[in-house]
Amino acid sequence: MPITFDKEKKIFKLDTPNSTYMIGILDKEHFITHLYYGKYIPDRDLSYIFAPISDAMPSKREGHRAAFMDNIPLEYPTFGIGDFRDHCLEIEDANGHHACSLSYESHRIYHGKPKIPSLPATFAEEKDCTTLELSCKDHILNLNIVLRYSVYEDLDVISKSVIVANQAVTPIYLKRILSGSLEFFGWDYDIVTLHGSWAKECQFYRVPVTANKVITESIRGETSAQSSPMMAILSKDATEDYGEVYGMNLVYSGNFYGSVEGYHTLGTRAVMGIHPSNFSWKLNSGDSFYSPELIYVYSAEGLGQMTRTFHDLYRKHLIRSPYKDKERPILVNNWEATYFDFDEKKLLELAREAKKCGIEMLVLDDGWFGERTIDDRGLGDWIVNEKKIKGGLGKLSSDINALGMKFGLWIEPEMVNPNSNLFRTHPDWAIQIPGRPCTLSRTQLVLDWSRKEVRDGVYSQIKNVLDHANVEYIKWDMNRHLTELGSFGLPADQQQELSHRYVLGVYEIMNRLISDFPNLLYENCSSGGARFDPGVLYYSPQIWASDDSDAIERIRIQAGTSLCYPLSTMGAHVSAVPNHQTGRITPMETRAIVALFGSFGYELDITKLSDQEKAMIQEHTARYHKYHPIVRDGDLYRISDVFHPADDACWSVVSKDKKEALLAYVQIHSRPGSQIFSKKIRLKGLDPNALYEIVEHIYDQEHAHIPYAAEGEEMEEKLVLSGAALMNVGIWMKHSFADYTAQLIYLRKI
Ligand code: GLA
Numbered sequence: 001m002p003i004t005f006d007k008e009k010k011i012f013k014l015d016t017p018n019s020t021y022m023i024g025i026l027d028k029e030h031f032i033t034h035l036y037y038g039k040y041i042p043d044r045d046l047s048y049i050f051a052p053i054s055d056a057m058p059s060k061r062e063g064h065r066a067a068f069m070d071n072i073p074l075e076y077p078t079f080g081i082g083d084f085r086d087h088c089l090e091i092e093d094a095n096g097h098h099a100c101s102l103s104y105e106s107h108r109i110y111h112g113k114p115k116i117p118s119l120p121a122t123f124a125e126e127k128d129c130t131t132l133e134l135s136c137k138d139h140i141l142n143l144n145i146v147l148r149y150s151v152y153e154d155l156d157v158i159s160k161s162v163i164v165a166n167q168a169v170t171p172i173y174l175k176r177i178l179s180g181s182l183e184f185f186g187w188d189y190d191i192v193t194l195h196g197s198w199a200k201e202c203q204f205y206r207v208p209v210t211a212n213k214v215i216t217e218s219i220r221g222e223t224s225a226q227s228s229p230m231m232a233i234l235s236k237d238a239t240e241d242y243g244e245v246y247g248m249n250l251v252y253s254g255n256f257y258g259s260v261e262g263y264h265t266l267g268t269r270a271v272m273g274i275h276p277s278n279f280s281w282k283l284n285s286g287d288s289f290y291s292p293e294l295i296y297v298y299s300a301e302g303l304g305q306m307t308r309t310f311h312d313l314y315r316k317h318l319i320r321s322p323y324k325d326k327e328r329p330i331l332v333n334n335w336e337a338t339y340f341d342f343d344e345k346k347l348l349e350l351a352r353e354a355k356k357c358g359i360e361m362l363v364l365d366d367g368w369f370g371e372r373t374i375d376d377r378g379l380g381d382w383i384v385n386e387k388k389i390k391g392g393l394g395k396l397s398s399d400i401n402a403l404g405m406k407f408g409l410w411i412e413p414e415m416v417n418p419n420s421n422l423f424r425t426h427p428d429w430a431i432q433i434p435g436r437p438c439t440l441s442r443t444q445l446v447l448d449w450s451r452k453e454v455r456d457g458v459y460s461q462i463k464n465v466l467d468h469a470n471v472e473y474i475k476w477d478m479n480r481h482l483t484e485l486g487s488f489g490l491p492a493d494q495q496q497e498l499s500h501r502y503v504l505g506v507y508e509i510m511n512r513l514i515s516d517f518p519n520l521l522y523e524n525c526s527s528g529g530a531r532f533d534p535g536v537l538y539y540s541p542q543i544w545a546s547d548d549s550d551a552i553e554r555i556r557i558q559a560g561t562s563l564c565y566p567l568s569t570m571g572a573h574v575s576a577v578p579n580h581q582t583g584r585i586t587p588m589e590t591r592a593i594v595a596l597f598g599s600f601g602y603e604l605d606i607t608k609l610s611d612q613e614k615a616m617i618q619e620h621t622a623r624y625h626k627y628h629p630i631v632r633d634g635d636l637y638r639i640s641d642v643f644h645p646a647d648d649a650c651w652s653v654v655s656k657d658k659k660e661a662l663l664a665y666v667q668i669h670s671r672p673g674s675q676i677f678s679k680k681i682r683l684k685g686l687d688p689n690a691l692y693e694i695v696e697h698i699y700d701q702e703h704a705h706i707p708y709a710a711e712g713e714e715m716e717e718k719l720v721l722s723g724a725a726l727m728n729v730g731i732w733m734k735h736s737f738a739d740y741t742a743q744l745i746y747l748r749k750i
Helices: 047-056 302-317 344-356 392-402 421-425 452-467 492-516 551-561 588-596 611-633 723-728
Strands: 003-006 011-015 019-026 031-039 089-092 103-111 129-138 143-152 157-166 172-185 189-195 203-208 213-218 230-235 245-251 256-263 267-274 281-283 288-290 293-299 331-333 361-364 406-411 473-476 521-524 542-544 570-575 599-603 635-638 648-654 660-667 691-698 720-722 741-749
Touching (some): 003 103, 003 129, 011 129, 031 172, 031 293, 157 281, 203 551, 230 256, 245 256, 245 302, 281 288, 281 492, 344 392, 392 406, 406 452, 452 492, 473 492, 492 521, 551 648, 611 648, 611 660
Parallel strands (some): 331 599, 542 570, 570 599
Antiparallel strands (some): 103 129, 157 288, 172 267, 213 256, 245 293, 256 267, 635 648, 691 720
């Protein structure tokens, strides 16, 4: 059993294949303490580690000098009882007091993993997971708190969530309910977080643990492009392939808070959960609140293994879409091809050319509905604009199908423009504070999806569209943050529930959409990757990673995004040059190689391309079919520092059976060394004892420098090398006398 309980010592031991997590119940107060998390150990009793600090034990002994808890690693720290570090739980009782404490009552260990009502969460069959429920109580408040841990059988993953039930007769208010905390002895750790901005998502930051808190957070109503709901705590010496890493990722798509704090008694605490800012939840007598799930991943082999564990977890135990193990149709999206300037003729022309290039689906982006000729109007009116699309979407989709292409559609259901029929009819449906001017962003407001009638009103329009056209893909967008938080559906003492209720409303509609249209391929988007989180992946197998489709920028964005999320979840498109976000001109080959390591597609006007460029697209779409299975199902290895690429970037994917590998190398700058031009790359993750053949090496032939080749001499030879040689000696990349060139190498075991 991966979870055991030592009755005598009162110690819980949770084991994954390579890690151990230990919880102890201490003292007559039954405090729930954190004993250990790290590499697997066989021992069952670690209570000795408390001996040197026992004087500082939380104690109610009168006159005791150290009655505070600053030294005690706690499993679920609460506010107001002498723990002054960051805490997970804070309440307000009927008298306005905020203190709360947890003492152990009972526990339950069982196979399988329960769902979390109304929230996304990882799932597992009985054989894959064992769950521990620790029931604790605050006897004064009559509050029951269940700490729930699920341990995966084949992955170094523990998931944690919390349930708070009010068993008192009066309501209490939850002021803060985070999903979990981790405790470490010492400060010898670094913290990795992801931050960014529009078109610059998921940039990688690594800073040391210090006496100040390091915080990653969003109070924007969505997870945001500014911060991602993940943190990793790394031993100081940890690298890509070595050292201990503890990854934390919140399965939630709204405001979140994560902090890592080096505290004065030289411990480190990390907490994560729903952001407590502007949050309060009224818990009436008999009611329960469920926190989102927090994922812990342990790796003793650096960040690389943390990434691979997250990818396996999300592919096997989070993404539910029927497409998760399938090839996704290659799409062309008309946004950067036409923006708002299209009609059905233009779309059909685009579809016709795309079809010839091997593209399989046309996605009609923003601008097909209401009076939406520009972005200041129409959101909320989900009725096709027949001035632009004669005959409507039913006809357009069937015309596109007749070309042998699928048809996909963009929606932004959470939003409304003041200039729309929806807003004119229901001005109270927008989130707002009466009497206070609303902040308009992109001339739009956010609909109050905490209210059922608002959700139903929008969803019935969308369903009507989908019922009357053959739409096989939906791009669900969300293009602004939430401000002036006020709801006409909530009383004054529950206004601070709005942000969480909004997220629950979004999940409800996403669920309805995929239940009503189970075969739909569904992609999420929020001005790019501003809502790229595990919560969304529960509903949608792919998310548009960034509005920045410049191949060079995408290296960092995709590297940061894939730190936790599988490659197949990142929407990645080949777009036009000069790039619309950066103005950079990169070769089409480079754009195609970078996009191949995501959910592949196009975002440009194919009708304007030369015959040579169209021929390249044909090659690239064929290549996608050949290599996508490795990208989708394989193991990612970062070979160079792809988070901060300077002159080049290199990464690879190795199939699970280690029979195939696909390596990408982007030479950002042509920078010769003193003697040799080419760069040697050592592969990772191969079978050292197997022989591999380099079956295909795609590189920029026009600019390639082939060292020492005599005029007309053919330098190409088919290399066969052992996995050991490939990983320890390495192979040469071709040097190119041009910036922004890329190479792709496919190796197969022989
Ligand atoms: C957002 C998306 C884009 C596009 C536009 C349409 O910016 O990220 O991909 O769909 O909206 O308005």
